Amino acid sequence: xxxxxxxxxxxxxxxxxxxxxxxxxxxxxxxxxxxxxxxxxxxxxxxxxxxxxxxxxxxxxxxxxxxxxxxxxxxxxxxxxxxxxxxxxxxxxxx
Ligand code: FES
Numbered sequence: 001x002x003x004x005x006x007x008x009x010x011x012x013x014x015x016x017x018x019x020x021x022x023x024x025x026x027x028x029x030x031x032x033x034x035x036x037x038x039x040x041x042x043x044x045x046x047x048x049x050x051x052x053x054x055x056x057x058x059x060x061x062x063x064x065x066x067x068x069x070x071x072x073x074x075x076x077x078x079x080x081x082x083x084x085x086x087x088x089x090x091x092x093x094x095x
Contacts, residue, residue, distance in 0.1 A: 005088040006031045007049055015083050022079040032091060037079045042069025044078030046091040052076075054085030 004024070005012040008031050015024050022044070025032040035043030039061050048055060052074055062080045078091070 002054065002083050002085045002087070004030075004083060004086075007088055007090045017084060018082055020079075021081050021083055021089075024083070025078070032078050032089070034079055039065050039077055039080045042066075042077070044091075045070050045072070045075050046078050046089050047072055047075050049088040049090050051085060051087030054083065054087050056082035056084060 001014045002017055003012050035041035062077050066075055
C-alpha cells in the first residue's frame, strides 16, 4: 500500500491505493487543511516534495483552480487528487 508522509510533522500513513487524499484525511487525523472540498477555494493546496508522479493526473478543473490560488510550481489540490503510490506532502501555512 502507498505511504503518505506529511512533512509538517513527519507523520506517515499507509493508504489504500487509489483513495482520494480528501477521503483519507477526513477518515483519519492527517494535518491536511480543507475548505470547500470541491476544488474551488484553494485551502487544500499542497506541494508534493517527492512522489508527484504517484498522484492522479491533473484535470482541467484542478488546473483552473490552481491558477487562481497559487503560482507555486508543482502545486496540487488535496481535495482533487488520488494517491497511487508513495508521496511526501508539504502544505504551507494558510492565510
Ligand atoms: S478544499 Fe477547497 S479547493 Fe480543495
